Amino acid sequence: MKPVDTVRFSFQAIQRYPLRTSMLLLAVSIGVAAVVVLTGVGEGARRYVTGEFAALGTHLIVVLPGKSETAGAGGTGTIIGATARDLTLGDAMAVERLARIAQVAPIIVGSGNASWRAREREITVLGTTTEMLDVQHWRMQLGRFLPEIDMDVATPVCVMGSVVRDEFFGNASPIGQWLRIGDTRCRVIGVLAQGGTTGPFNTDELVILPIASAQRLFNEPGVFRILADATSREAVPAARRDIIEIIKARHQGEEDITVVTQDAVLSTFESIFDMITMGLAGIAAISLFVAGVLIMNVMLVAVSQRTSEIGLLKALGATERHIVALFLAEAVFLSFFGALLGLILGNIGSSLLGTVFPILDFTAPTWAMVAAVGVAVTSGLLFSILPARRAARLDPVLALTGR
Amino acid sequence: MIRLEKVCRDFQVGDQVVHALDHIDLDIKPGDYISIMGPSGSGKSTLLNILGLLDRPNSGTYWLNDADVSSLDDDALAEQRQKNIGFIFQSFHLIARLSALENVELPLLLAGAPVAARRERAREVLDSVGLAPRADHRPDQLSGGERQRVAIGRAIVMKPGLLLADEPTGNLDSRSSEEVIDLVEQLNRGGISLMVVTHDIDIGRRARRHISLRDGKVINDEDTRSQ
Numbered sequence: 001m002k003p004v005d006t007v008r009f010s011f012q013a014i015q016r017y018p019l020r021t022s023m024l025l026l027a028v029s030i031g032v033a034a035v036v037v038l039t040g041v042g043e044g045a046r047r048y049v050t051g052e053f054a055a056l057g058t059h060l061i062v063v064l065p066g067k068s069e070t071a072g073a074g075g076t077g078t079i080i081g082a083t084a085r086d087l088t089l090g091d092a093m094a095v096e097r098l099a100r101i102a103q104v105a106p107i108i109v110g111s112g113n114a115s116w117r118a119r120e121r122e123i124t125v126l127g128t129t130t131e132m133l134d135v136q137h138w139r140m141q142l143g144r145f146l147p148e149i150d151m152d153v154a155t156p157v158c159v160m161g162s163v164v165r166d167e168f169f170g171n172a173s174p175i176g177q178w179l180r181i182g183d184t185r186c187r188v189i190g191v192l193a194q195g196g197t198t199g200p201f202n203t204d205e206l207v208i209l210p211i212a213s214a215q216r217l218f219n220e221p222g223v224f225r226i227l228a229d230a231t232s233r234e235a236v237p238a239a240r241r242d243i244i245e246i247i248k249a250r251h252q253g254e255e256d257i258t259v260v261t262q263d264a265v266l267s268t269f270e271s272i273f274d275m276i277t278m279g280l281a282g283i284a285a286i287s288l289f290v291a292g293v294l295i296m297n298v299m300l301v302a303v304s305q306r307t308s309e310i311g312l313l314k315a316l317g318a319t320e321r322h323i324v325a326l327f328l329a330e331a332v333f334l335s336f337f338g339a340l341l342g343l344i345l346g347n348i349g350s351s352l353l354g355t356v357f358p359i360l361d362f363t364a365p366t367w368a369m370v371a372a373v374g375v376a377v378t379s380g381l382l383f384s385i386l387p388a389r390r391a392a393r394l395d396p397v398l399a400l401t402g403r
Numbered sequence: 404m405i406r407l408e409k410v411c412r413d414f415q416v417g418d419q420v421v422h423a424l425d426h427i428d429l430d431i432k433p434g435d436y437i438s439i440m441g442p443s444g445s446g447k448s449t450l451l452n453i454l455g456l457l458d459r460p461n462s463g464t465y466w467l468n469d470a471d472v473s474s475l476d477d478d479a480l481a482e483q484r485q486k487n488i489g490f491i492f493q494s495f496h497l498i499a500r501l502s503a504l505e506n507v508e509l510p511l512l513l514a515g516a517p518v519a520a521r522r523e524r525a526r527e528v529l530d531s532v533g534l535a536p537r538a539d540h541r542p543d544q545l546s547g548g549e550r551q552r553v554a555i556g557r558a559i560v561m562k563p564g565l566l567l568a569d570e571p572t573g574n575l576d577s578r579s580s581e582e583v584i585d586l587v588e589q590l591n592r593g594g595i596s597l598m599v600v601t602h603d604i605d606i607g608r609r610a611r612r613h614i615s616l617r618d619g620k621v622i623n624d625e626d627t628r629s630q
Contacts (some may be wrong), residue, residue: 311496315484316509317484321478375618398453
């Protein structure tokens, strides 16, 4: 018997028993739809969380002076207790020139006495560059951020957070006013929108100066840390190595910095969510298994319904292999079409969920869809082996009399 | 063409062993026309099943075309059935979802014949049983006599040497019975060996050779040509 004839013959049999066919299609499609929807939910949650992380800057690399990790492992000749060499603006510029680095924002933090007219208070001052706005995804409420100038050029301008603005200026616009900080003066050019953060600091309470101005204010040649954006998430590990290498070269071969990436945190989250998705997929796979058992039962019924047909086929010269092939082909057909139907139902279900929770994207991952169809067809096949063999082993004489 | 030597077939029924066939010896020559008669339980159907290779003897030898087929495995038996034996059943055993043509084509399909060739052969056979205009009808759209003619077409489509008919007119009215018997007799005149199992004495008498069974034994075997 030719394979194409086996397929056609089975297909005709499927059409012949619409109730049985629709029951099986339903069972398999529910299983597959469950896989699609549940993995979609897992993926949606994962995408949401990683998306939130991306907003914080998944490309972000933070360079700190000093080696905070196991001191003995990295440094040869490191004298215990030696203070780390400071990072400098020169280091920041060197990092900025790296191919895998998109932008760099060195920062320096200190506190100073700020005053405007009669009002005076102690504030936290952050020195940085214009790139900081982008690196930290801050937004402006008024005016503009620090000007685009070389990092080692000091200009008398500043940007402030909203709390600082409220305390000094109330509801009046601070733009163009001259704020005194320590013994320098700077003109206010912008106000940050509320809610920005950088590390432990809330931007609402900050006054931000160009980094060179801040260094002069604090009489401090070093920088507190360097924030760098890699060109892409994939480039982060390589960029990290590049940074360590170039700073080491600039620091006479001594690896005296610590480089922190967001990626490590994100990876942990991703693996947690992968586990959740796998767990949901596993639960859904149970419904595929149940569908498989149902396929087996229905195929067993089909075998007893069609006993005399099987007897006839044997009388006409069908071998056991022919009979097995016919029944397996039927099962594969049913489970494959059931799986396709399940994909459609599952995707409809996901998009319905998506309209209820528009923040989340419930699209199931491709691997889950492929695996669901694969598992459905495989279980359809495996669970039909028993009924098919039973059919093949029927005694033709008894089968022909319908017994 | 066919020779049975001391063929026995026993069935276990409860504690008792029933000898459905008890040392049967039988020779069938090409072109024979044999009727098998006997009361219920005499072993007629068992003999037909053994001859049709649907069942195996417990002992004895079955020679088919000079080959011993009593010890073949299932696949080899299937192949022998396919090539050498055509079955006609009382209840037709047509597949309801298939058209008349597809039913006739079925043995060729199982044999793996190419589509065009088997279509052509099936049409030719359907034409020879007088049902060419009914080719696309399904069994439930055909009369009893027409259904049995489709079944006969299916039985001869592989050009077997032996046609086994088990009560072929049992479910038919007298006019259809006549048509069906005429058809198989016509095929027999074309050279195929014909064996009809029947309760109907009139039909049994039409055969040239009459075999009567009782309790698994041949009690009468007469060839009307030799009289």
